[in-house]
Amino acid sequence: MKAAHPSDGVLVDRYDRVARDLRVSLTDKCNLRCTYCMPAEGLPWLAGPELLTDDEIVRLVDVAVRRLGVTEVRFTGGEPLIRPGLVGIVAAVATLDPRPRISLTTNGIGLDRLAPALHAAGLDRVNVSLDTLDAGRFTELTRRPRFDAVLAGMAGAAAAGLTPVKINSVLMRGVNDDEAPALLRFALAHGYELRFIEQMPLDAQHGWDRAAMVTADEILASLRREFDLRTDPAERGSAPAETWLVDGGPARVGVIASVTRPFCGDCDRTRLTADGQVRACLFATEESDLRGALRAGADDEDLADRWRRAMWGKRAGHGIDDPTFLQPARPMSAIGG
Numbered sequence: 325m326k327a328a329h330p331s332d333g334v335l336v337d338r339y340d341r342v343a344r345d346l347r348v349s350l351t352d353k354c355n356l357r358c359t360y361c362m363p364a365e366g367l368p369w370l371a372g373p374e375l376l377t378d379d380e381i382v383r384l385v386d387v388a389v390r391r392l393g394v395t396e397v398r399f400t401g402g403e404p405l406i407r408p409g410l411v412g413i414v415a416a417v418a419t420l421d422p423r424p425r426i427s428l429t430t431n432g433i434g435l436d437r438l439a440p441a442l443h444a445a446g447l448d449r450v451n452v453s454l455d456t457l458d459a460g461r462f463t464e465l466t467r468r469p470r471f472d473a474v475l476a477g478m479a480g481a482a483a484a485g486l487t488p489v490k491i492n493s494v495l496m497r498g499v500n501d502d503e504a505p506a507l508l509r510f511a512l513a514h515g516y517e518l519r520f521i522e523q524m525p526l527d528a529q530h531g532w533d534r535a536a537m538v539t540a541d542e543i544l545a546s547l548r549r550e551f552d553l554r555t556d557p558a559e560r561g562s563a564p565a566e567t568w569l570v571d572g573g574p575a576r577v578g579v580i581a582s583v584t585r586p587f588c589g590d591c592d593r594t595r596l597t598a599d600g601q602v603r604a605c606l607f608a609t610e611e612s613d614l615r616g617a618l619r620a621g622a623d624d625e626d627l628a629d630r631w632r633r634a635m636w637g638k639r640a641g642h643g644i645d646d647p648t649f650l651q652p653a654r655p656m657s658a659i660g661g
């Protein structure tokens with residue numbers, strides 16, 4: 325353990341982890357209402373003035389890449405494609421020096437239309453969320469009949485060169501847990517990379533149930549009924565997904581087992597919410613307000629130092645398995661998944 329947090333340099337914490345991967349939420353709003361994420365009526369959204377402006381976002385990302393060693397920037401939400409300034413934000417971030425790699429996590433709706441402009445602006449690749457290949461189930465799960473729009477979005481992203489297109493899928497018992505092989509077949513047929521995410525206690529309704537969640541072991545067992553899966557020899561590094569070669573490779577499938585195989589010891593993420601709060605962890609219950617400091621006239625070094633201090637306090641693990649675990653007050657949609 326170090327005696328004090330470093331007063332300059334990268335985003336290091338007390339456990340010597342260095343955060344280089346920044347997740348930026350561009351909005352807490354979404355055009356879907358996935359049952360495991362938010363209630364049908366939506367949530368009390370952040371008010372306009374609470375949101376960082378496009379310029380404020382770019383300024384904070386600049387501080388992160390120039391002063392804090394961030395090399396990856398992922399835009400998320402809510403649904404980032406519904407932020408009007410998205411293309412301009414990507415374009416501005418792509419001119420930063422050093423230029424970070426830029427990606428986007430999206431539900432894909434409207435991506436076919438936006439993909440060429442996003443690619444031209446400097447977006448490198450996308451993750452598209454899709455939990456089912458059954459249009460009727462999609463409508464039940466997301467409460468919106470937009471299945472075809474998501475497929476079109478993925479195809480549009482691939483055609484525009486936003487590759488590799490990765491698919492994120494969450495399986496839920498009795499809802500879509502029979503679809504793991506079909507989702508993998510679909511991904512292989514289209515050249516997309518599939519990753520399953522274990523469901524985490526981050527829903528606004530607090531309906532998560534450890535006993536009911538579909539585990540990584542169950543997902544792998546289900547895939548192995550149809551596919552040969554071998555441990556991927558590639559170095560995992562700080563990637564959240566553990567990956568397997570499918571039928572000898574080169575295609576891969578990944579599982580992000582945040583609950584049953586936590587990877588907190590290798591975590592290299594730092595998060596900025598749409599209202600300018602730094603979070604050291606998805607499950608953090610503390611936040612550091614950069615928006616207030618920025619609007620009060622803080623200079624870049626002051627902002628960088630506040631960010632360093634926020635990360636220094638990162639806890640060793642998310643503690644989901646701890647009896648004292650408390651779900652964070654902000655749901656996933658308001659943190660940025």
Ligand code: SAM
Pocket residue numbers: 354360361400401402403404429430431432451452453454492493494521522523524525526527656657660661
């Ligand atoms: N709207 C974008 C999208 O659909 O990808 C970005 C935000 S969404 C919150 C990001 C990812 O988080 C999606 O893949 C979604 O399935 C996942 N997600 C939402 N709630 C979750 C939960 N409780 N556990 C695990 N993943 C969750």
